[in-house]
Amino acid sequence: MNKFFLGGLLILAAVVYLIASSTQASAEYFMTVDELKEDGDSAYGKSLRLSGAVIGDTIQYDPQTLTLTFEIAHVTGNNKEIEAQGGLAEVLYVAVNDPARQRVTVVYIGVKPDLLRNEAQAIMTGKLGEDGIFYAEELLLKCPTRYEEAVPEQAENG
């Protein structure tokens, strides 16, 4: 039975090694705009996952070079805080319309996503350049206004 025990132990060690090394190699730090600004220099070059509220007026797209540029405003990453402040849609609305909020410029080369618009939540992976611009490799968007809990529009008007 001993050799089976040893075999099992070897596999276990292999799995643990695979998990540990892969976690280290591909970890992405979740950050908000405020945290990014706070970290300053130490954030350069790290793999980051950054989220923020898209400011509609700043969206620029050059279809020739497929270069997309926009700014995002800080929103909290804490779900409980978001709930306490009236839900994601409300938090994004406030963030975009608050001139005092910290902002970061994002550059993304590629397709302009269908959901990119004012007050959308952008979740990006990428790296902060030394020029202070966030170079996104991946760009995900959420438009919370279309969530299931939204109130009928007719009611809001009437």
Add this chain to the structure above:
Amino acid sequence: MFAEFGYGVLLVGFIVTIYSGVAAVYGVTHKSAALVESARRAQLLTFPLITLSSLILIYLLVNNHYEVAFVYEVTSRSMPTYLKVTAWWGGQAGSLLFWSWLLAVFTSAVTLRKWDRDAEFLPWVIVVSSVTLAFFLGMIVFYENPFTRFWLVNGNVMPSMFSPSAVATVFTPQDGQGLNPLLRHPGMVIHPPMLYLGFVAYVVPFAFAIAALVTGRTDDRWTRITRRWSLWAWLFLSFGIVLGGRWAYDVLGWGGYWGWDPVEIASFMPWLTGTAFLHSVMIQEKRGMLKQWNMILIILTYALVIFGTFLTRSGVLSSVHSFANSPIGPFFMGFVTLTLVTSVALLIWRWPLLQSETEMKSMLSREALFLLNNLLFMGILVVCFWGVIYPLISELFTGQKVTVGPPYYERATGPLFAGLLFLMAIAPLSAWGHSTIQTLGRALWKSFALAAVVTILLTFTYTQNIYALVGFFLVTLVLSATLYEFWRGTRARQKSQKENFFTALTSLMGRNRRRYGGYIIHISMALMAIGILGIELFQKETQGTLGQGESLNIANYTVTYRELASWNSPGEGVNYTRSVVDIYENGIYLGQLAPRIDFYYDAEQNMTIPGQRSTLRDDLYILLLDWQPVSTMGATFKIYVNPLVNWLWIGSLLFLAGIIFAAWPDHDPAEEPARRNAARNSQQTSAAD
């Protein structure tokens, strides 16, 4: 009126379910057969009740009853009727009802089987299914009620089941929000139901496992009864996962089929334990070993099923699949915990009864290799689970939220999948009880030689990528070793039965459905691996904006932009933009493709439908990204060349064929000799076996 009726029926269903569970426990502890029979009938009653409630919901969905909040959220006037029906499982509350309905279907089917030979299991099977059903119905009745309506109170709209005040009137919006466009696709008709079927069907093997633990009848009776169930559950789950991949590839427009999204992983985790279970349960049947392990696997599978439903539906993780935030999260975690604690307590109590009958002797015996396969599946499970919970753990300990993406999963699972492929090649050729390097080597050296030759040829002709070469080596090894098994068995039969090759092959397979079904699945896995290696390692992409008549080159292909048209379809509530491109390969004209963008007004959302040209060698996959609206002169495209990806889909089809072959009800009277006596006794029960 209808909404109240639907809710009332549901409430009755909930009460009946609770009665059924309580009566079963009371009946079995007080030795009252009548009460157990009453519990059984109550169990059977849940099916018509939930069906009726579901029919009412479908009626409301199809007939634009937007005063019902759920109907408002998931349908709109412009949706075709079939999509309004699928909205039943397209939204949160409805999908829970759908889940419950499927559960009622399965538990009714189980309850209707003949129980003569294992009557002692019956009450406990009822208890497990009632507890599960009561939990889901309770979630619906109290927290996620699909029949909630809108009420107008002093100019404010509020959702509530019943009138919130004396002055309230029912409020009916003009039109609904409509289903998320991503879900408005024929793929939607079958992908989620298949996954749910797979999830729910695992309740049955779990219920029998618990019944075996409670009653102490821990021989392999429970695994024999549920053998077909776990195969069908696995079939549905696999089919659901594969369909999801195909749907993503055809419609979601990101050029892929699997993104290691948390919700994808949620459906993959029970698949992993379910697959391990299918293998290890064979060792229990053949060698009387691993009984404890099988119990652990089925408990884990069931807990992961609930956990998966929870992840899909709670919005706890940021994921492309999380459509809703919901209050039901904590209840699901509570239910998973309750399930695990109860099951593990029972397992510890019965642990001594689950001792192995034989010892494992050889490291290379079939059972040892099966065990190794189980460990690798568990390894992949741990990798997945760690990836899903790592953000939560890192936040808890460091305050910094850290996530891992697809590269993590690819790196960590790659070697484990390679190990599984290797085992797939050698395990079928090893013997039960005892194998040595010599016997295995004799059976395998030709396959090894062939795989080595193929790999060397590939090195000079196709690729020097080391991962690809290892992959193709293993794939060739699996294919040749498995086909050799077919050939060896057929030849032996030809000699002993004097049959021709084809007759020998079909009767060989017909008499050993599970084994040869399994081999077909192994072959299909190797084919799928070819597709995955191709798209993961050799995918090429390019993008650019083209004026009319301009071209992009990628690999051997040239893509020339011809024209673009945009038009409204008010009846469907969609704007279509369809581009036409000519495609050439090495200068030879191949035809045209029409990548397009569908814009849904009600959801203000695009759907990007690629133009595809598929061959066995590669797929040309073209996305329309953008166009200049004024002149329609220029358009932006993203183009992928996905080598070998079609083998993934061919493999998937063969995979399903293999499972169906293995799981198909068997009416052949000439069963394996060892089972013949057992079969005579169990004729009555074979329907449910």
